[in-house]
Amino acid sequence: MSDIIKLLPDHIANQIAAGEVVQRPASVVKELMENSIDAGATKINLIVKDGGRTLIQIIDNGSGMSVIDARMSFERHATSKIASADDLFKLQTKGFRGEALASIAAIAHVGMKTKLHDAELGTEILVEGSKIVSQEPVAAANGTSISVKNLFYNVPARRNFLGKDTTEYQKILEEFLRIALVHFDIEFTFHHNGDEVYMLPAVKTLRHRIVGIYGAKFNEKLVPVNEETDIVKISGFITKPDTERASNDRCFFFVNHRYFKDRYFNHAVMAAYEGLIPSGKYPPYFLYFEVPTSSIDVNVHPTKTEIKFEENQFIYQILRSAVKQSLGQNNIVSTLDFEQETSFNVPMLKKGESVRMPEIKVNPEFNPFHNTPNREDKNVSAIQSHGFAKMTPKKKTGKIFTIFLKLKRLQ
Ligand code: ADP
Ligand code: MG
Numbered sequence: 001m002s003d004i005i006k007l008l009p010d011h012i013a014n015q016i017a018a019g020e021v022v023q024r025p026a027s028v029v030k031e032l033m034e035n036s037i038d039a040g041a042t043k044i045n046l047i048v049k050d051g052g053r054t055l056i057q058i059i060d061n062g063s064g065m066s067v068i069d070a071r072m073s074f075e076r077h078a079t080s081k082i083a084s085a086d087d088l089f090k091l092q093t094k095g096f097r098g099e100a101l102a103s104i105a106a107i108a109h110v111g112m113k114t115k116l117h118d119a120e121l122g123t124e125i126l127v128e129g130s131k132i133v134s135q136e137p138v139a140a141a142n143g144t145s146i147s148v149k150n151l152f153y154n155v156p157a158r159r160n161f162l163g164k165d166t167t168e169y170q171k172i173l174e175e176f177l178r179i180a181l182v183h184f185d186i187e188f189t190f191h192h193n194g195d196e197v198y199m200l201p202a203v204k205t206l207r208h209r210i211v212g213i214y215g216a217k218f219n220e221k222l223v224p225v226n227e228e229t230d231i232v233k234i235s236g237f238i239t240k241p242d243t244e245r246a247s248n249d250r251c252f253f254f255v256n257h258r259y260f261k262d263r264y265f266n267h268a269v270m271a272a273y274e275g276l277i278p279s280g281k282y283p284p285y286f287l288y289f290e291v292p293t294s295s296i297d298v299n300v301h302p303t304k305t306e307i308k309f310e311e312n313q314f315i316y317q318i319l320r321s322a323v324k325q326s327l328g329q330n331n332i333v334s335t336l337d338f339e340q341e342t343s344f345n346v347p348m349l350k351k352g353e354s355v356r357m358p359e360i361k362v363n364p365e366f367n368p369f370h371n372t373p374n375r376e377d378k379n380v381s382a383i384q385s386h387g388f389a390k391m392t393p394k395k396k397t398g399k400i401f402t403i404f405l406k407l408k409r410l411q
Helices: 010-021 025-038 067-072 085-090 100-106 156-161 165-180 206-214 216-221 263-272 312-329 338-342 375-384 386-390 393-410
Strands: 043-049 055-060 109-115 122-128 131-138 143-149 187-192 195-200 222-228 233-239 251-255 258-260 285-290
Touching: 010 100, 025 043, 025 055, 025 100, 025 143, 025 165, 043 165, 067 122, 067 131, 100 109, 165 187, 165 195, 165 206, 195 206, 206 216, 206 222, 206 233, 206 285, 216 222, 222 312, 233 312, 251 263, 263 285, 263 312, 285 312
Parallel strands: 043 187, 251 285
Antiparallel strands: 043 055, 055 143, 109 122, 109 143, 122 131, 187 195, 222 233, 233 285, 251 258
């Protein structure tokens, strides 16, 4: 019997990978913009035609590539970002699978012009359906320009599956904003069918970037959120309740500089706004989480926007409380219900799942001058102490959280 197992030819393997990496024009935009950021670009221009069907071009002033790297970058699993499996855990870059360019080049006509900053000449490569058609020296600006034409030209099923140009344009816009809202220190421009959609100069603060995107009037609507606990640091902005919208197109979560979607955390924000906005409406928010990378499921899938948090129930509580405090501090909510803040009811448990609440054991006999308290008593004494009574509601909540988290660890 003859052998029947065969290795797939590269261009087929690339096409299969492309099915995962490139679902629509917006995926190309995301991958290419992330590459530009990883290359240290301070200016990134996005040019799109016909919702990305005809052309997606990204021009950056990043590091550029050598003649050899330019060619190598189209090979599958070609990456300059990891050299060993160990590197996966130290990852600071956006990409690392080395699949994006190979995948895109498998299903489109790709042109790349790139030049290292200290090189005299750049190099231009044309790739069609994984085949390198040409590579030549060329006069070029520092950095990299990649144009992707005729996306899915050789995958009719995918091409026919694309939405209307306006739908694809909308998806591209979403990806563009998700990136621009993190990297406010980078200048971005976006043109669609020759029209300028966004011209966002590099700015010093997130507030400036948000206002750059949504207009000067939005400035007064922004309410800062800042909360720092052992398990998560939350910063960013929510908006005054009268800014509500019928769509959630201005609701953004980011974790460790990456956009993610989370219905559970969205629920936490909505719960904090309860009674302030009508149901079915969304308050715009731009919330940035920082957590230790070990406490989230590393986002190894390039198109995945859902992320698993180890401590999601605590983060829910911290988030809701932080948003509530921000609304309260800005006199948007007349009184802050402190009792409610400290009732740690954990919502949306799965069927049959139960959560053990920490018990704060109050020792009525406790006297700090008489005996050496054990660790738990020390925490409780902090609650009982005179200082606590004088604290502002925000401080109280913070303190309770810290104690709550400590107790949780003691269990
Ligand atoms: P990954 O980003 O996962 O490494 P890609 O296929 O997206 O894989 O890119 C392959 C390699 O090509 C990158 O590791 C990088 O070295 C290089 N590269 C891609 N785009 C750029 C760019 N805009 N500027 C400089 N180098 C780039
Ligand atoms: Mg990449």
